[in-house]
Amino acid sequence: MSGIExxxxxxxxxxxxxxRALSGRGYVSSITRHKVESAASELGYVVSSNASSLVTGRxxxxxxxxxxxxxxxxxxxIEGVERALIDRGYDLMLxxxxxxxxxxxxxxxxxxxxxxxxxxxxxTLEISPDEASSLVALGKPIAGIGGPLAGIPTLSIxxxxxxxxxxxxxxALGHTNxxxxxxxxxxxxxxxxxxxxxxxxxxxxxxxGLPFNGESYVATHFxxxxxxxxxxxxxxxxxxxxxxxxxxxxxxxxxxxxxxxELGISVxxxxxxxxxxxxxxxxxxxxxxxxxxxxxxGEQAVDLVIRQLETAGWTPPNIHTTVxxxxxxxxxxxxxxxxxxx
Amino acid sequence: MSGIExxxxxxxxxxxxxxRALSGRGYVSSITRHKVESAASELGYVVSSNASSLVTGRxxxxxxxxxxxxxxxxxxxIEGVERALIDRGYDLMLxxxxxxxxxxxxxxxxxxxxxxxxxxxxxTLEISPDEASSLVALGKPIAGIGGPLAGIPTLSIxxxxxxxxxxxxxxALGHTNxxxxxxxxxxxxxxxxxxxxxxxxxxxxxxxGLPFNGESYVATHFxxxxxxxxxxxxxxxxxxxxxxxxxxxxxxxxxxxxxxxELGISVxxxxxxxxxxxxxxxxxxxxxxxxxxxxxxGEQAVDLVIRQLETAGWTPPNIHTTVxxxxxxxxxxxxxxxxxxx
DNA sequence: TACATTTCTGGAACCGATTGCAGACGAGGA
DNA sequence: TCCTCGTCTGCAATCGGTTCCAGAAATGTA
Numbered sequence: 001m002s003g004i005e006x007x008x009x010x011x012x013x014x015x016x017x018x019x020r021a022l023s024g025r026g027y028v029s030s031i032t033r034h035k036v037e038s039a040a041s042e043l044g045y046v047v048s049s050n051a052s053s054l055v056t057g058r059x060x061x062x063x064x065x066x067x068x069x070x071x072x073x074x075x076x077x078i079e080g081v082e083r084a085l086i087d088r089g090y091d092l093m094l095x096x097x098x099x100x101x102x103x104x105x106x107x108x109x110x111x112x113x114x115x116x117x118x119x120x121x122x123x124t125l126e127i128s129p130d131e132a133s134s135l136v137a138l139g140k141p142i143a144g145i146g147g148p149l150a151g152i153p154t155l156s157i158x159x160x161x162x163x164x165x166x167x168x169x170x171x172a173l174g175h176t177n178x179x180x181x182x183x184x185x186x187x188x189x190x191x192x193x194x195x196x197x198x199x200x201x202x203x204x205x206x207x208x209g210l211p212f213n214g215e216s217y218v219a220t221h222f223x224x225x226x227x228x229x230x231x232x233x234x235x236x237x238x239x240x241x242x243x244x245x246x247x248x249x250x251x252x253x254x255x256x257x258x259x260x261x262e263l264g265i266s267v268x269x270x271x272x273x274x275x276x277x278x279x280x281x282x283x284x285x286x287x288x289x290x291x292x293x294x295x296x297x298g299e300q301a302v303d304l305v306i307r308q309l310e311t312a313g314w315t316p317p318n319i320h321t322t323v324x325x326x327x328x329x330x331x332x333x334x335x336x337x338x339x340x341x342x
Numbered sequence: 343m344s345g346i347e348x349x350x351x352x353x354x355x356x357x358x359x360x361x362r363a364l365s366g367r368g369y370v371s372s373i374t375r376h377k378v379e380s381a382a383s384e385l386g387y388v389v390s391s392n393a394s395s396l397v398t399g400r401x402x403x404x405x406x407x408x409x410x411x412x413x414x415x416x417x418x419x420i421e422g423v424e425r426a427l428i429d430r431g432y433d434l435m436l437x438x439x440x441x442x443x444x445x446x447x448x449x450x451x452x453x454x455x456x457x458x459x460x461x462x463x464x465x466t467l468e469i470s471p472d473e474a475s476s477l478v479a480l481g482k483p484i485a486g487i488g489g490p491l492a493g494i495p496t497l498s499i500x501x502x503x504x505x506x507x508x509x510x511x512x513x514a515l516g517h518t519n520x521x522x523x524x525x526x527x528x529x530x531x532x533x534x535x536x537x538x539x540x541x542x543x544x545x546x547x548x549x550x551g552l553p554f555n556g557e558s559y560v561a562t563h564f565x566x567x568x569x570x571x572x573x574x575x576x577x578x579x580x581x582x583x584x585x586x587x588x589x590x591x592x593x594x595x596x597x598x599x600x601x602x603x604e605l606g607i608s609v610x611x612x613x614x615x616x617x618x619x620x621x622x623x624x625x626x627x628x629x630x631x632x633x634x635x636x637x638x639x640g641e642q643a644v645d646l647v648i649r650q651l652e653t654a655g656w657t658p659p660n661i662h663t664t665v666x667x668x669x670x671x672x673x674x675x676x677x678x679x680x681x682x683x684x
Numbered sequence: 685t686a687c688a689t690t691t692c693t694g695g696a697a698c699c700g701a702t703t704g705c706a707g708a709c710g711a712g713g714a
Numbered sequence: 715t716c717c718t719c720g721t722c723t724g725c726a727a728t729c730g731g732t733t734c735c736a737g738a739a740a741t742g743t744a
Binding site for chain 4: 013014015016017020026027028029032051053054055056057
Binding site: 001046047048049050051053054059061069070071072075076078079082083086089091092093094095096103106107110111113114115116223224225228255258261280281283284 | 343388389390391392393395396401403411412413414417418420421424425428431433434435436437438445448449452453455456457458565566567570597600603622623625626
């Protein structure tokens with residue numbers, strides 16, 4: 001492994017000049033720059049990022065804390081974040097923050113503290129106030145996806161508005177007997193999501209003068225089996241069956257559709273279903289959905305932290321930014337069957 | 343940010359002693375150790391991993407190169423790898439190696455080279471010989487999941503045996519008209535997987551004296567929509583419909599089942615379906631499958647590289663290790679209907 | 685008691701870069 | 715012609731630890 005000294009010798013210049021030539025800052029004549037560059041490539045020289053970090057104080061690493069990896073929404077965020085970081089020359093350090101209390105505190109107390117990352121992106125964390133303030137206390141640029149999170153600039157769709165939009169779509173089609181299948185508060189997600197989507201649902205009902213009661217809402221796991229279970233439960237009893245279901249996520253919606261199919265309930269003739277996400281499987285199931293783009297949200301979060309890193313003194317203008325979400329019509333929603341039950 | 347010097351001053355000892363006390367190597371009396379520890383915690387001191395890496399040459403980082411993130415198999419591997427790494431005090435640097443040629447070369451030529459990782463885990467990469475040798479040339483411990491990969495110790499299920507097992511299960515049930523839905527060679531995966539599973543399928547047919555011809559095999563995308571499309575195509579024509587389908591992955595199998603349901607073909611009465619993976623959705627679809635455990639494979643890969651890192655001179659005994667995969671029976675397979683077509 | 689070991693500690697060199705400073709040089713302006 | 719300013723380069727200090735070495739203290743052994 002050749003060091004900067006070897007390159008300097010070979011190019012017949014000093015270490016300082018090599019450093020300036022390769023990093024591109026400071027004055028170097030183009031002729032020596034070329035000498036240095038060819039010497040470096042002949043030796044296969046690459047800078048030691050450790051040595052360089054030591055003096056500059058910059059690691060070129062960004063830490064990403066995420067509660068789940070193996071789920072479409074989260075996986076897409078990681079993909080988006082990774083691409084954006086690599087594009088900008090940063091490395092991505094991944095921390096999967098599960099519910100495991102030991103692992104959690106280890107991440108906060110050991111890993112994040114060790115001056116190894118320049119910035120942090122926190123993805124829809126259900127995070128304790130202690131944990132949030134220990135993040136802020138690092139004094140590093142932070143961005144969150146989800147939230148809002150105390151003291152941290154965050155980014156997400158407007159969950160209330162998205163849920164309202166979905167529900168309004170059903171109402172506009174003429175549905176009056178609508179149920180919401182939402183998230184389980186014990187899930188490994190920023191619980192704001194669940195309560196806000198429920199809120200948007202309720203808002204839309206209220207605005208249309210439709211009643212909301214204990215039977216209008218079922219909580220389940222935020223995945224296909226969760227939606228399936230909820231669907232079986234809801235649709236099993238023909239007398240209290242709604243004509244439309246707003247599922248808080250497409251995976252849940254797909255589960256509901258599978259349950260409906262199994263019960264011989266036709267979608268959308270007997271039951272309209274709408275979700276949120278525009279999941280890749282939505283097409284296959286003809287699922288009408290409110291589209292959001294997690295990969296892009298990941299990129300935006302990267303922008304947020306990188307800009308803080310690279311333009312001194314810049315801080316994000318808003319503590320919470322909402323990104324657009326719009327309706328994607330497919331075949332799982334339609335007007336209720338004429339003379340439908342109740 | 344207080345440095346080691348401040349701790350030394352406060353504890354009334356030298357930098358050297360602080361370093362020994364906190365790192366636990368070398369002799370330190372327990373009394374001074376305590377002095378140092380309390381001084382350190384009072385100051386909120388944490389070592390600079392850069393400075394420490396600079397002299398030790400160890401970064402405590404492991405790079406993970408993976409072609410896809412947002413897919414069950416890959417996501418599970420990442421989860422397993424992450425957990426195992428954090429447990430052992432290492433950080434995970436994630437590189438998503440897509441087909442994008444620019445991004446690829448950037449990862450190989452820029453990121454991996456910069457002395458930032460102690461070891462590398464390469465996950466089912468479709469990797470060029472050049473890329474493989476540039477990995478080996480880094481001279482760092484490497485482990486692969488998938489493979490075999492030239493010169494790199496790898497780890498996977500025995501794909502041929504798993505495919506044979508699946509096919510034999512169908513044959514044992516009495517099926518003689520079996521098709522295989524496998525992976526598309528253009529997919530972003532180690533193509534070995536596809537050809538080996540096809541191989542195992544052919545082996546099992548041959549061993550049972552069953553014919554294999556061009557109509558026995560369909561290639562498609564390795565996901566649910568891919569399986570659905572293949573299913574529609576295969577099952578659409580009643581006259582050449584098989585009584586059983588072996589799908590090379592559970593996601594594909596689920597797609598096939600969805601297609602069958604849509605065509606009114608009963609699983610397993612009219613069609614048996616088996617997959618590989620034991621995907622979390624297998625339960626929901628009653629899918630019989632050959633189970634493998636990607637999270638555990640991730641952990642094993644971590645073991646492989648960490649052991650190389652921490653026990654000098656140790657190298658993995660086998661260039662390729664196979665991990666077990668066993669049949670999980672559910673309701674998607676059964677004997678063919680008596681007097682079934684052809 | 686004398687000597688050999690083991691434990692403990694500090695000084696100083698070192699890891700491999702970056703950067704402030706100062707000196708040298710050439711070009712343009714007065 | 716003399717000055718100033720911008721360009722170019724090298725020296726040396728610095729980032730924040732780790733570790734070799736040597737000497738002192740404590741412990742064990744003959």
